[in-house]
Amino acid sequence: MANLIVLGSGGPIPNADRFGTSHVVQSGGRNFLFDCGPAATYKLAKHGLSSLDFDYVFISHHHFDHVADLPAFLLTRWDHSIGDETPLKVFGPENTELMIDRLIGEEGAFAFDWKARVNHPLSQQMHQLRGGDLPRPKPEFDVSDVSTGVILEGEGFRVTSQRIEHVEPQLQANAYRLDTDDISIVFTGDARPCDHVIDLAKGADVLVSMCGNFQSELESKGVGSGQIGSLSAAEMAAEAGVGQLVMVHMGPDISSEAGRVRAVAEMSPIFQGEIIVTDELNSYDLHRKDASASPRVDIEKHTHIFRDM
Numbered sequence: 380m381a382n383l384i385v386l387g388s389g390g391p392i393p394n395a396d397r398f399g400t401s402h403v404v405q406s407g408g409r410n411f412l413f414d415c416g417p418a419a420t421y422k423l424a425k426h427g428l429s430s431l432d433f434d435y436v437f438i439s440h441h442h443f444d445h446v447a448d449l450p451a452f453l454l455t456r457w458d459h460s461i462g463d464e465t466p467l468k469v470f471g472p473e474n475t476e477l478m479i480d481r482l483i484g485e486e487g488a489f490a491f492d493w494k495a496r497v498n499h500p501l502s503q504q505m506h507q508l509r510g511g512d513l514p515r516p517k518p519e520f521d522v523s524d525v526s527t528g529v530i531l532e533g534e535g536f537r538v539t540s541q542r543i544e545h546v547e548p549q550l551q552a553n554a555y556r557l558d559t560d561d562i563s564i565v566f567t568g569d570a571r572p573c574d575h576v577i578d579l580a581k582g583a584d585v586l587v588s589m590c591g592n593f594q595s596e597l598e599s600k601g602v603g604s605g606q607i608g609s610l611s612a613a614e615m616a617a618e619a620g621v622g623q624l625v626m627v628h629m630g631p632d633i634s635s636e637a638g639r640v641r642a643v644a645e646m647s648p649i650f651q652g653e654i655i656v657t658d659e660l661n662s663y664d665l666h667r668k669d670a671s672a673s674p675r676v677d678i679e680k681h682t683h684i685f686r687d688m
């Protein structure tokens with residue numbers, strides 16, 4: 380049994396219901412964090428989780444709605460660690476190592492903080508009260524820049540990264556696929572609707588897709604080919620043959636009460652699996668797809684997907 384906790388189901392503009400992107404997959408007794416948007420560490424606490432419960436973090440790209448809480452996540456993990464945990468592995472696109480070094484490294488923005496916590500007697504005492512020893516170690520993480528391919532394999536799970544198109548050349552971006560003994564799930568991150576994401580998701584059970592707005596709204600503004608909207612999400616899920624399509628990174632129009640109804644009504648004729656319109660801080664059961672239920676899809680009709688030539 381696997382489940383998805385949606386910590387953040389919005390984009391860069393906060394509203395009362397949504398802000399930023401961050402997701403947890405729980406499977407086989409492990410927690411996997413995908414993106415670390417604003418307040419992700421606090422939202423984890425609302426689910427009874429802490430950064431110490433994670434060994435793996437996967438970053439899609441470096442827009443702040445996906446990484447703003449990374450310093451808090453990393454520093455709380457270090458601050459509360461007494462050395463019992465597996466070292467944290469962080470994966471992300473180009474410049475993830477550099478970004479984390481500039482945040483947490485010897486000369487990083489938070490070096491004033493952690494050097495004070497390492498060296499001040501009060502902080503040393505707090506560390507000892509938690510069970511830690513002196514001298515207090517400095518924060519260290521196992522960070523890797525990754526592109527396309529299998530990036531991690533463990534007992535009963537494998538993670539594959541796929542470089543996708545979003546806002547190149549300024550930022551690289553990755554989609555990720557997690558295969559465990561009980562679920563195969565793909566995160567699009569922020570992507571244009573394209574074959575790279577479909578290929579990564581082929582044979583998976585679940586597609587967690589950004590869905591910025593109704594396709595018609597995106598296309599009327601001329602941004603339909605640069606980001607995934609309602610119809611392109613449904614088309615990609617249909618072509619990949621997944622069983623569940625989980626909508627995240629939604630703007631206020633599509634996530635309103637009326638917007639949800641309209642979105643599902645427009646998407647259902649294209650994708651006949653389960654469509655989940657997410658709310659932040661909710662947890663969703665993930666299911667193996669019923670392979671026999673996958674309908675044939677007419678790729679010719681999927682006109683909102685950018686095709687590689």
Ligand SMILES: [Zn+2]
Nearest residue numbers: 390442444569
């Ligand atoms: Zn975003």
